[in-house]
Each structure stands twice: as structure tokens, then as C-alpha cells.
Amino acid sequence: MDPFVLHVSDVPTLTGRAAVGAVAGLLAAVVMNIPMQRLPEGTAPPFVAAGALTGEGLAEVDPKLASGVHYAAGVLAGVVFTLVAVGLERVLPPRAALAGVGLRIAPHALAALVTFAFLVVFFAYLVLPVFGGEARERAGQVRRDWVVSASVYTVALVAFVVLLVAAL
Secondary structure, eight states, X not given: OOTTSOOGGGSOSHHHHHHHHHHHHHHHHHXXXXXXXXXXXXXXXXXXXXXXXXXXXXXXXXXXXXXXXXXXXXXXXXXXXXXXXXXXXXXXXXXXXXXXXXXXXXXXXXXXXXXXXXXXXXXXXXXXHHHOGGGGXXXXXXXXXHHHHHHHHHHHXXXXXHHXXXXX
């Protein structure tokens, strides 16, 4: 092992790992804005989520609140991703890891799948139906656009976790 290369084990605490996940989640939420702004219903999910929290309709939701909910969810999902990966690292046998970074591939790949599935199911099948209202008639397109956005988020999240751990 190269003494000048830090590995994920060099982030010694669960808190340190969660902080990496939080920063990666925030950065991934920023990247996620790219497809959200280009898809027909891509910008609806943050407004739906904020509306579900406040009880307001899409037109009444404050754009700043919708943005805040979007970024807070990104940070939270990044932390959850990290905690799932750490949990899986403890139960899965050690196998392949990314060279120079030390992140084990299987736990992080599974954590990415869990994160993606959670994002899609939680929003598309819990938040969106609770919100109802004017989004109900557009729900199919909102869900499809959300799947694309959540895919971009998940890929960006994994990439940022790797880059942040490599930069430590």
C-alpha cells in the first residue's frame, strides 16, 4: 500500500464518512439540476415535495422553499447512501476495491442501487400520491422524469464520493 495515498479507512469515523456523503449528496443534487431543467416535468418534484410538506399547490410553493427541499433531500440521500455502504461493508465479504481509494465496490454498488430505489419509490409512490392535486394528471410524466433525474443523482453521488475520498 502506497503511504502517500489515503484510503477510505483513513476517514476513521462514521461521522467523517457521513460528512463525505453529505457533501457528495449536495454536489450530486447540483448536478441533478441539469436533467431536471431540461425534462418536461423535471422541475416538478421539488415543488411537489415542498407542497406535500406545506399543503400548498404547485403554483403557491415558494421556489426558494422548493430549492431548499431539493438540496436538503440531496444531502440526506448522500448520508443515507454512506450509511448503507458502511453497513454493507460490515456484512459483505471483502472483495474488490477501487485502487488508490480503498472503497469496496460491491457495498457501494449495492448502496447506490438502494439509494436509487429509495429515491424513486419514496417520491413516485409516497410523496407524489400524497400531494395529488394538479400533479395527479401529470403523474406518469413526472415519475418518468424523476427516474431520469434520480439516475443522474445516483451516478453523480457515487462519483463525488470517490472523488472526495481520493482527495482526502
